[in-house]
Amino acid sequence: MAGAMLLPALLDFADGNDDYRVFLGSAALIGSVCSLVAVATRGQRIQPTPELGFVLVTGVWLVSCVVAAVPLYLASIGLSVADAMFESVSGLTTTGATVIVGLDALPRGILLWRALLNWLGGIGIIGMVLLILPSLRVGGLSLFHLESSDRSDKMLPRVQQLASGIISIYLVLTVACAVAYGAFGMDDFDAVAHAMATVATGGFSTHDASLGYFDSDGILLVATVFMLLGALPFVLYIRFFLPRQFQRWQDPxxxxxxxxxVICTVILITMRLWHNDVGPWDAFVSSAFNFVSIITTTGFASEDFTGWSHAAVGIFFIAMFIGGCAGSTSGGIKVNRILILWSVVQAGFGKLLRPRSIQPLRYGHRDISADGVQSVTIFISLFFALLMIGTGALATLGLDFVTAFSGALTALANTGPGFGDIIGPAGNFAAIDDHALWVLVFLMLVGRLEIVTVLILLSPAFWRGR
Incomplete structure (x- = not known):
């Protein structure tokens, strides 16, 4: 994180903006503290345990968010502590919601830092989901447990190679996206910043109008393609390049x-042609881009889609819950959990009709363990419980129901825009007071860390005997 701060420092220095001192000073302070801790603990060995894993994951993400907020608070843009923390958490969790108004006039260093937060958060999410959470049996992710303990079907010889493969693919996608943006008219800075936010499905833009600023169908189509690629399991890309591996791993x-x-995009296109005065091409581009942006939880916008029709709003509302695939940078409930839950429902119906039958639980060609079913059930139950609690808390703090509910949902699902005049696709979170922002910060962090990882730390049983 300290090293990443040097990039906006160099950019602000080149632009003659005094904020380079903020980034440089923050990098020096944070880098020095971390180096001292690293030296002081060098050579020490700690026995890994599940309890340590939960503390480590939550602690690293929370500290990273605080560290990332330091230059945002100290910079000349005048953010409060709550504003800076909200922007930091939104960036690292790839939510993409913002409290900053006037992005077009901001120093490029701040804009680059926001894009870097999206990009670093995206790769951090993939690593956490594929390398850490499966061993903690969180959220039904054990199906994606591909590290060294999975010796019967080991994809790469060592965890380090898996991590290297993921990072390489992430870099290639980012560079390819930036080149594609540049080919359709973005300048170099905008292309790089938006590429980092697109592949990370983060949604931070350098303009208040988001990608609608560029008024380019080509740019919207490039964003649509790379948002989809960012929302697919990154393991899929690694399997594709390994001999005889891709065919052995078909993920439903x-x-x-x-x-x-595809189906929801076609429905939106049809409704736009029927209800709105747009041509077929414009209906296709706007429908595909905005729906993919929401279902991948990226949060880019080209226009205010809440004005299309009530039916269109309903489709976007459902998409906010679904999210992308497990093992990607997307948020939401995720499609794998929906499939597992559907398998449980089918088995339950089968058991009711034939009480003595054995109803297998399957995910593609794999059996679903009892632990996997339990993890998915706990996650979905807690998701909706937190959604209700978050909505109640935000409403208590003075927000209207639509803003409170969609704000809690977009934070918990890490989507970005909500609904309504305040936080809809044409608005932002600048008008939300500090107390409500802290509620949203909590929901964003909990949602990004698969809920259980954070909430288990609040259980007295977790600390009993520690």
């Missing part, structure tokens, strides 16, 4: 995710 969530995207 990918097919369902793509089918949902």
């Amino acid at each position: 969530q990918v097919a369902l995710f793509l089918w949902i995207t």
Whole structure:
């Protein structure tokens, strides 16, 4: 994080903006503290335990968010502590909601830092989901447990190689996206900043009008393609390049995710042609871009889609819950959990009709363990419980019901825009008071860390005997 701060420092220095001192000073302070801790603990060995894993994951993300907020608070843009923390958490959790108005006039260093937060958060999410959470049996992710303990079907010889493969693919997608943006008219800075936010499905833009600022169908189509690529399991890309591996690993969530995207996009196109005065091409581009932006939880916008029709708003509302695939940078409930829950429902119906039958639980060609079913059930139950609690808390703090409910949902699902005049696609979170922002910060962080990872730390049983 300290090293990343040097990039906006260099950019602000080149632009003659005094904020380079903020980034440089923050990098020096944070880098020095972390180096001292690293030296002081060098050579120490700690026995890894599940309890340590939960503390480590939550602690690293929370500290990273605080660290990332330091230059935002100290910079010349005048953010409060709550504003800076909200922007930091929104960036690292790839939510994409913002409290900053006037992005077009901001120093490029701040804009680059926001894009870097999206990009770093995206790769951090993939690593956490594929390398850490499966071993903690969180959220039904054990199906994606591909590290060294999975010796019967080991994809790469070592965890480090898996991590290297993920990082390489992430870099390639980012560079390819930036080049594509540049080919359709973005300048170099905008292309790089938006590429980092697109592949990370983060949604931070350098303009208040988001990608609608560029008024380019080509740019919207490029964003649509790379948002979809960012929302697919990154393991899929690694399997594709390994001999005889791609055929051995068919993930049903990918097919369902793509089918949902295609069907809902076609419905939106039809409704736009029927209800709105737009041509077929414009209906296709705007429908595909905005729906993919929401279902992948990226949060880019080209226009205020809440004005299309009530039916269109309903489709976007459902998409906010669904999210992308597990093992990607997307948020939401995720398609794999929906498939597992559907398998449980089918087995339950089968048991009611034939009480003595054995109803297998399957995810594609794999059996679903009892732990997996329990993890998914706990996650979905807690998701809706937190959604209700968050909505109640925000409403108590003075927000109207639509803003409170969609704000809690967009924070918990890490989507970005909500609904209504305040936080809809044409608005932002600048008008939300500090107390409500802290509620949203909590929901964003909890949602990004698969809920259980954070909430288990609030259980007295977790600390008993520690």
